[in-house]
Amino acid sequence: MKLTVCRKEYFNAAHRLYNPKWSDKKNSDIFGKCNNPNYHGHNYELVVKLTGDINPDTGYVYDMKALSVLIKTNVVDKFDHKNLNLDTNEFKKLIPTAENIAVVIWNILRKQIDNKYDLKIQLYETKKNFVEYPAQQ
């Protein structure tokens, strides 16, 4: 019997959406406020979802304390209070949209979690805008 367990974590980070192949005007037209040259911050909310079988010995799908530590050490410590464009290698050349941040985080966590678990994440950039990766099949 498969079950999904979810852990929510938070981090604050600054970014700027900017495509160097485009003119300043096109960047401004496409990205709007998120193109602000002096950067701006978001309070990101990350939901990590693991789907797996309940371990009959523990009654757990996954130890939530261990999951919390794993997210904190691999994701939150890396991105919290950072300027994603300037302070992180991941977004030196990759535009730090919610979509790209979600894929980067998923790739980081996938390496840390046994493949017997299905991994899905949601990333909220604002209360109203959030993305899911991988996409629903």
Ligand code: NI
């Ligand atoms: Ni933004």
